[in-house]
Amino acid sequence: MPDKPDVRSLLRDAILRGAYAPRQRLIEADLAEEYGASRFTLRNALIQLESEGLVELQPNRGARVREITVEEAIDITEIRQVVESLVAARAAEKITDEQAAFLKQLGADMTAAVEQNELMRYSELNLTLHATLRDVADHSASRRVLEQLHNQMVRQQFRLYLVPGRPSTSLPEHLAIIDSVCARDTAAAAAAMAAHVGSVITTLRTFAEAPVML
Numbered sequence: 001m002p003d004k005p006d007v008r009s010l011l012r013d014a015i016l017r018g019a020y021a022p023r024q025r026l027i028e029a030d031l032a033e034e035y036g037a038s039r040f041t042l043r044n045a046l047i048q049l050e051s052e053g054l055v056e057l058q059p060n061r062g063a064r065v066r067e068i069t070v071e072e073a074i075d076i077t078e079i080r081q082v083v084e085s086l087v088a089a090r091a092a093e094k095i096t097d098e099q100a101a102f103l104k105q106l107g108a109d110m111t112a113a114v115e116q117n118e119l120m121r122y123s124e125l126n127l128t129l130h131a132t133l134r135d136v137a138d139h140s141a142s143r144r145v146l147e148q149l150h151n152q153m154v155r156q157q158f159r160l161y162l163v164p165g166r167p168s169t170s171l172p173e174h175l176a177i178i179d180s181v182c183a184r185d186t187a188a189a190a191a192a193m194a195a196h197v198g199s200v201i202t203t204l205r206t207f208a209e210a211p212v213m214l
Helices: 007-016 028-035 041-049 070-094 097-115 120-138 140-160 165-180 185-210
Strands: 054-057 062-065
Touching: 007 028, 007 041, 028 041, 041 054, 070 120, 070 140, 070 165, 070 185, 097 120, 097 165, 120 140, 120 165, 165 185
Parallel strands: none
Antiparallel strands: 054 062
């Protein structure tokens, strides 16, 4: 059976969308059959995913999906706060009129999603906003860092949108980011992003005090 060169991407996507639960064992033979890959290719994929923080390789026990604790999530988000602030400032510096118009429409769509209580829609728009800022900033090193941090944080990010009132809190934070980036105010953009991610850290700390079971 021929190997699939994208087996790492396929397995990564499956982990991120929750096809495998945290701490679930990843049996090489079963995965090799599922993805049509050799054991060698599958093992290399697991090693690469371990470097991304998604998989744990345990001696004599094989691989399992890595569980990110709330404490780790806070540490990761503190790093993200610094990098995302840099991205916002760069975006404010480089944004074009066309990109600004897109961001303003995105802000209007996010507002409508919150008003209509469309939480999944709001979550999708949030991802689009941050991805757009990375595209506008065009800062390759920060993009790589943030993509890896996002992969590790994906489950905790989903929990954020289940916190009562969280979208209503984060919406004005997102709109402040959009306004400052579109105004090409680099200092305000960095500050708005730092404040937004700081509020994420505050919310994550409530998980540590009273964990939410999903």
